[in-house]
Amino acid sequence: MGRTGSExxxxxxxxxxxxxxxxxxxxxxxxxxxxxxxxxxPSLYRHVASKQDILAQIxxxxxxxxxxxxxxxxxxxxxxxxxxxxxxxxxxTEAHVRYHARHRxxxxxxxxxIRSLVAPGRARVLTLRSxxxxxxxxxxxxxxxxxxxxxxxxxxxxxxxxxLGMGVAVWFRDGGxxxxxxxxxxxxxxxxxxxxxx
Amino acid sequence: MGRTGSExxxxxxxxxxxxxxxxxxxxxxxxxxxxxxxxxxPSLYRHVASKQDILAQIxxxxxxxxxxxxxxxxxxxxxxxxxxxxxxxxxxTEAHVRYHARHRxxxxxxxxxIRSLVAPGRARVLTLRSxxxxxxxxxxxxxxxxxxxxxxxxxxxxxxxxxLGMGVAVWFRDGGxxxxxxxxxxxxxxxxxxxxxx
Numbered sequence: 001m002g003r004t005g006s007e008x009x010x011x012x013x014x015x016x017x018x019x020x021x022x023x024x025x026x027x028x029x030x031x032x033x034x035x036x037x038x039x040x041x042p043s044l045y046r047h048v049a050s051k052q053d054i055l056a057q058i059x060x061x062x063x064x065x066x067x068x069x070x071x072x073x074x075x076x077x078x079x080x081x082x083x084x085x086x087x088x089x090x091x092x093t094e095a096h097v098r099y100h101a102r103h104r105x106x107x108x109x110x111x112x113x114i115r116s117l118v119a120p121g122r123a124r125v126l127t128l129r130s131x132x133x134x135x136x137x138x139x140x141x142x143x144x145x146x147x148x149x150x151x152x153x154x155x156x157x158x159x160x161x162x163x164l165g166m167g168v169a170v171w172f173r174d175g176g177x178x179x180x181x182x183x184x185x186x187x188x189x190x191x192x193x194x195x196x197x198x
Numbered sequence: 199m200g201r202t203g204s205e206x207x208x209x210x211x212x213x214x215x216x217x218x219x220x221x222x223x224x225x226x227x228x229x230x231x232x233x234x235x236x237x238x239x240p241s242l243y244r245h246v247a248s249k250q251d252i253l254a255q256i257x258x259x260x261x262x263x264x265x266x267x268x269x270x271x272x273x274x275x276x277x278x279x280x281x282x283x284x285x286x287x288x289x290x291t292e293a294h295v296r297y298h299a300r301h302r303x304x305x306x307x308x309x310x311x312i313r314s315l316v317a318p319g320r321a322r323v324l325t326l327r328s329x330x331x332x333x334x335x336x337x338x339x340x341x342x343x344x345x346x347x348x349x350x351x352x353x354x355x356x357x358x359x360x361x362l363g364m365g366v367a368v369w370f371r372d373g374g375x376x377x378x379x380x381x382x383x384x385x386x387x388x389x390x391x392x393x394x395x396x
Binding site: 024026027111112115152153156157159160161162163164166167168170171178183186187190193194196 | 222224225309310313350351354355357358359360361362364365366368369376381384385388391392394
């Protein structure tokens, strides 16, 4: 049975994600990516424009998924929790940490290869990153205005929370202790403590 | 006036730090490093064994400096503060954050190029990193035992504090606002809040 174009694109991105993680973006060739999924070079180009295009797609997808996870987490809050700055920041942090525990290679590549990403993909990814950071900063500013958080700089607090969550992608191991749920819960606590939630 | 061997070694490391940051370790050649300081390839080898040796020296020095800054910060505590877990963790975090605000390229390379580092340099750097992490974990455990901190996992708290401090190296800019001292102070507060200091 033939694969659809979208299935093939998914395979290409998955193979590239693996190769970029192991060899690095610069050292990986389109031929390596083709060989990993049993496709000759030329027919790869029916699905992706270039290696740069693949890198842009991987990084854009990572940020789109993170933003989606963020919105779902907040949309999932029920009743009064929906407007509670404490519950909103807890949920947003938990979604952030869970994503990084589950997508360690995407986080690694986003971090390591951002310098290899050029226009126009680079601008798109940086815009999405700043949009995502803005979501956290807004949550914190809302909490400060509501008198629920005690923070001098919402920007620094948002950076600190995002950075400790991204760190999870570096050290977390499946099957290790504490497990994903325990890490997610504790990091949610860390974030609330960090902003002086009450 | 001729340069001493140690001055020359310092120049080589400084040039390599710059090139590794801009081009990446893999893409930088020994000839690039030599050209940057006006030394032909062969005479570079009187000072360093290889490009790998340079990378190992840069990363080892970074960790040695961090450990040194940590010890000096704690040694600088006066009177009763010397045994106060809260003051000790505050000082240690401040030293960690200040180092990362001032050594952004070293942090970037330590993060990006650790995969390019091979034996025996790799083992040495990983040992120093784990020693440094252990310092923070010990500070937190001591605070828990003294009833001053309220933390479920000292390990997770140490990771979170180290990661938020390393994040500073990514976003901090000289001359930006808030400045270095304000960032250092606020991050010290973040760390104390994170461990539930009282």
